[in-house]
Amino acid sequence: MSRLGIIAGGGALPVALAAADPTAHCVAFAGAEVALPEAQVERHRLERLGALFDALRAAGVSRVVMAGAMMRPELDHSALDPVMLSLMPRLAQAMQGGDDGLLRLVIALFEEQGFAVIGAHELLPDLTAEPGLLVGDQVTETTRGDIQRGRAILDALAPVDVGQGCVVAGGLCLGVETLQGTDALLDFVAATPDHLRGERRGVLIKRPKAGQDLRVDMPAIGPDTARRAARAGLEGIAIAAGGVVLLDRPELLTTLRDRGLFLLAEP
Structure with missing residues (x-):
């Protein structure tokens, strides 16, 4: 089975997912508060989303679950990589609306990169x-x-x-x-x-x-x-x-x- 990638935010849910799948590759954005042990988490800057995609593929990840509380990002525009530069018009438009539109865009971005986005409830039905x-x-x-x-x-x-x-x-x-x-x-x-x-x-x-x-x-x-x-x-x-x-x-x-x-x- 393909390897799972956990995009971790705050709270207990990422911890439960990581416990259910010890082979999962856990990542979090720089500055995000996560309950997972820091040694278990690979940190990435949101400004360098291209590097995150590359790192997930290098780790053998093909399925991604996003779990835990995440704050709206504050971007350092001087640090954007080529992937993020190309995405900025779409991201800027999505950030003018509610959370639902922004999250739909995030799903679309991962799917465009070839990752299957799944829900935490699909992995842990008792949730x-x-x-x-x-x-x-x-x-x-x-x-x-x-x-x-x-x-x-x-x-x-x-x-x-x-x-x-x-x-x-x-x-x-x-x-x-x-x-x-x-x-x-x-x-x-x-x-x-x-x-x-x-x-x-x-x-x-x-x-x-x-x-x-x-x-x-x-x-x-x-x-x-x-x-x-x-x-x-x-x-x-x-x-x-x-x-x-x-x-x-x-x-x-x-x-x-x-x-x-x-x-x-x-x-």
């Missing part, structure tokens, strides 16, 4: 959830109404590529995930005064954007998401079955259970 209630008591019809309201909000925002999550309580949207991420959303909700929230506790709805390529930037929740949701006073989390990564799954489920929150996966 996502089958439909059903994973933790907690039966979800009430009233709460399901909040979940449906959240889905409608996310569907409406998908064309403008805003976010993958929102919090709804009693039909009211208490917050929408933006560039700052889910943690910032939950912290914002936690700070919302009671008189604005009403009597309902609220639900975090987390789903991919409509039409999103799930090979990169699949939504994720983990134990810290559960802890922040509890601090925000929520009653649970609703995710897309097969469309959201469950980081540190055993700890995530235990944390939710201990704090009395439900986790529901819906088609």
Whole structure:
């Protein structure tokens, strides 16, 4: 089988992928924070993307998975190699839009170089959830109404590529995930005064954007998401079955259970 290349960002996902495939070739961009041991990671500058492609081919890599949190790049234009110089018009245009357009371009660039781009969930099927209630008591019809309201909000925002999550309580949207991420959303909700929230506790709805390529930037929740949701006073989390990564799954489920929150996966 062809060798796997892991383009690693922050968080636990690259570590899990590397543990599942010890022969994988792990790379990360200069300055990126990764949880993998530094000796296990080959560093490359984004300005020299041509050198990265050459290094992956030299290592026998033909399949690539992109995993972990990555920040938007700040490029040193004086250090661009010929490959990056040729790509700059496309990259500059993509960076004017949302993350989805930029990530689609990244996928296209790797595929144009002959690499097959695959999703982390294809390598680790247990990363996502089958439909059903994973933790907690039966979800009430009233709460399901909040979940449906959240889905409608996310569907409406998908064309403008805003976010993958929102919090709804009693039909009211208490917050929408933006560039700052889910943690910032939950912290914002936690700070919302009671008189604005009403009597309902609220639900975090987390789903991919409509039409999103799930090979990169699949939504994720983990134990810290559960802890922040509890601090925000929520009653649970609703995710897309097969469309959201469950980081540190055993700890995530235990944390939710201990704090009395439900986790529901819906088609």
